Amino acid sequence: MDERIHEHAEVLIDWSARVEAGDDVVLSVAEGAHELAVAVAERLGERGANLVATYDSDEVSRAYLRAHDGEFEAGDHELALVENADVYLRLGGGRNTSASADVPSDIRQAHASATAEVREARMATDWVSTVHPTRSLAQQAGMAYEEYQEFAYGAILRGWEALADEMARMKELLDEGSEVRIRKERTDLTMSIEGRTAVNSAASVAYDSHNLPSGEVFTAPYATEGEVFFDVPMTINGRRVRDAYLEFEDGEVVAFDAQENRKVLETVLETDEGARRLGELGIGMNRGIDRFTDNVLFDEKMGDTVHLALGRAYDANLPAGEEGNRSAVHVDLITDVSEGVVEIDGEVVQRNGRFRWEDGFEE
Numbered sequence: 001m002d003e004r005i006h007e008h009a010e011v012l013i014d015w016s017a018r019v020e021a022g023d024d025v026v027l028s029v030a031e032g033a034h035e036l037a038v039a040v041a042e043r044l045g046e047r048g049a050n051l052v053a054t055y056d057s058d059e060v061s062r063a064y065l066r067a068h069d070g071e072f073e074a075g076d077h078e079l080a081l082v083e084n085a086d087v088y089l090r091l092g093g094g095r096n097t098s099a100s101a102d103v104p105s106d107i108r109q110a111h112a113s114a115t116a117e118v119r120e121a122r123m124a125t126d127w128v129s130t131v132h133p134t135r136s137l138a139q140q141a142g143m144a145y146e147e148y149q150e151f152a153y154g155a156i157l158r159g160w161e162a163l164a165d166e167m168a169r170m171k172e173l174l175d176e177g178s179e180v181r182i183r184k185e186r187t188d189l190t191m192s193i194e195g196r197t198a199v200n201s202a203a204s205v206a207y208d209s210h211n212l213p214s215g216e217v218f219t220a221p222y223a224t225e226g227e228v229f230f231d232v233p234m235t236i237n238g239r240r241v242r243d244a245y246l247e248f249e250d251g252e253v254v255a256f257d258a259q260e261n262r263k264v265l266e267t268v269l270e271t272d273e274g275a276r277r278l279g280e281l282g283i284g285m286n287r288g289i290d291r292f293t294d295n296v297l298f299d300e301k302m303g304d305t306v307h308l309a310l311g312r313a314y315d316a317n318l319p320a321g322e323e324g325n326r327s328a329v330h331v332d333l334i335t336d337v338s339e340g341v342v343e344i345d346g347e348v349v350q351r352n353g354r355f356r357w358e359d360g361f362e363e
């Protein structure tokens with residue numbers, strides 16, 4: 001086995017999930033992630049954790065959803081499993097990144113709504129999502145398999161403590177700020193962040209961070225006004241969405257478009273009332289991610305980008321007792337700000353992809 005797989009498992013268990021002896025762990029394993037699952041299981045055994053592994057296949061899910069009549073019931077058996085877990089680990093991978101592309105949108109929406117309670121319970125655990133580099137992901141990224149492995153491990157196996165210290169600067173700016181404005185071609189968007197707490201997403205539950213790799217600082221915006229153009233293509237529900245555009249009034253999407261697969265964007269927005277509002281503003285800061293791969297786990301963390309998520313807001317960003325935006329979906333859309341400006345309360349904090357503390361910012 002590639003030694004980097006063992007290193008990946010070590011980072012996941014020790015740094016990211018902070019698994020302790022006696023923890024009850026649910027391990028969700030996607031197609032193609034077998035080797036990483038073996039390495040993770042070995043690490044969990046050494047730690048003295050209690051393991052239940054489940055199989056997460058897009059092709060299995062497709063078969064189930066396409067055969068169903070759409071009258072879904074809440075899965076109490078799955079809910080019981082997650083509610084009794086201390087840690088939930090998801091190992092992504094897959095054989096076909098478009099495996100579920102032909103699942104009807106109404107079936108997809110009904111299933112998302114019916115399983116909302118399970119997702120909420122999962123997010124109450126120390127959950128972490130990561131990905132094992134597979135040939136399908138390499139193909140989606142337009143890379144040779146070996147090239148993609150180098151890229152993925154370059155983003156995953158890095159000095160997380162040092163990056164956490166750097167990202168703490170952006171967290172402080174967002175925590176102290178009241179309004180964020182993003183300006184670039186076809187984009188002039190403002191949103192309130194007053195009273196919200198930013199998360200320094202340093203790939204560890206100790207930072208309220210749940211992705212590996214990570215490398216972003218995110219918060220929960222509201223009162224969004226203006227327009228935004230997303231020039232980074234995204235695969236949503238198995239379909240490539242390109243050049244998406246949103247217009248907001250009073251915090252809600254009032255107009256939208258996309259050059260490719262506009263219907264997919266429309267389906268997301270029609271999921272429920274919360275799907276037409278933003279749940280997240282994220283600022284990418286992981287310089288180890290140096291290219292777009294059509295995988296949101298990597299792309300949204302890339303330096304020179306900002307992402308906005310339609311739908312659910314994370315509780316970690318909200319004051320105690322405040323519910324925030326609720327939805328059955330959380331769909332990220334990414335805009336390249338390498339030729340743009342990000343302001344907090346009128347002060348430029350990022351210009352043409354450079355942060356105010358980085359060399360080249362004044363230029």
